[in-house]
Amino acid sequence: GAGVSQSPSNKVTEKGKDVELRCDPISGHTALYWYRQSLGQGLEFLIYFQGNSAPDKSGLPSDRFSAERTGGSVSTLTIQRTQQEDSAVYLCASSLIGPNTDTQYFGPGTRLTVL
Amino acid sequence: GESVGLHLPTLSVQEGDNSIINCAYSNSASDYFIWYKQESGKGPQFIIDIRSNMDKRQGQRVTVLLNKTVKHLSLQIAATQPGDSAVYFCAEIGPTASKLTFGTGTRLQVTL
Numbered sequence: 001g002a003g004v005s006q007s008p009s010n011k012v013t014e015k016g017k018d019v020e021l022r023c024d025p026i027s028g029h030t031a032l033y034w035y036r037q038s039l040g041q042g043l044e045f046l047i048y049f050q051g052n053s054a055p056d057k058s059g060l061p062s063d064r065f066s067a068e069r070t071g072g073s074v075s076t077l078t079i080q081r082t083q084q085e086d087s088a089v090y091l092c093a094s095s096l097i098g099p100n101t102d103t104q105y106f107g108p109g110t111r112l113t114v115l
Numbered sequence: 116g117e118s119v120g121l122h123l124p125t126l127s128v129q130e131g132d133n134s135i136i137n138c139a140y141s142n143s144a145s146d147y148f149i150w151y152k153q154e155s156g157k158g159p160q161f162i163i164d165i166r167s168n169m170d171k172r173q174g175q176r177v178t179v180l181l182n183k184t185v186k187h188l189s190l191q192i193a194a195t196q197p198g199d200s201a202v203y204f205c206a207e208i209g210p211t212a213s214k215l216t217f218g219t220g221t222r223l224q225v226t227l
Contacts, residue, residue: 004158033214042204043159045214056213091158099208099215100147106158 004107006092012113013082021077021110025094032075033093034067050098082114127224134192136221138205145207150179150190154201200225
């Protein structure tokens with residue numbers, strides 16, 4: 001079946017603008033994750049959704065970052081008033097149940113460039 | 116704090132040789148470990164995983180070894196091919212945690 005998809009694949013924006021990044025998880029996966037990967041770095045956890053439970057937002061770097069997951073499927077990550085340090089690849093992943101029980105499968109990422 | 120790290124940032128091997136990528140972790144409560152491969156411009160791709168009740172697991176051309184005594188994880192790739200060139204990440208999680216902790220990655224370069 002189809003894997004995790006993300007859109008757009010690339011986004012260039014001006015400092016101060018808002019951006020929305022979209023993630024379509026694998027069908028049937030109840031858990032969804034957002035990560036950020038800066039150039040040459042490992043993956044930094046941002047947020048985790050599990051079913052209808054309140055999301056784990058402990059990785060969001062500031063209140064300019066928010067995410068929602070509608071209908072338990074598609075998720076959007078919103079960055080308000082973007083800053084140059086927000087430039088990175090934003091990766092979405094999904095898993096069948098949760099992070100401790102099964103593998104996370106990643107999408108191709110959205111490369112965000114803030115000018 | 117708890118962390119997962121890699122010993123070698125870059126590993127260069129000749130085509131056909133075996134590769135070994137190492138990873139150290141510090142959280143003794145971690146019980147699930149995963150290796151991912153990331154090619155340029157792509158998202159991480161699952162390679163193999165292992166739980167703490169095992170010390171070895173084999174896949175196609177890949178083997179993961181877990182040494183809980185010294186908190187060390189390794190990925191062995193047999194008969195390394197040019198297509199194996201990528202950055203490899205280890206990741207770990209404990210039974211009550213909600214997020215994977217990733218290492219910084221090792222770049223594998225396969226030379227002809």
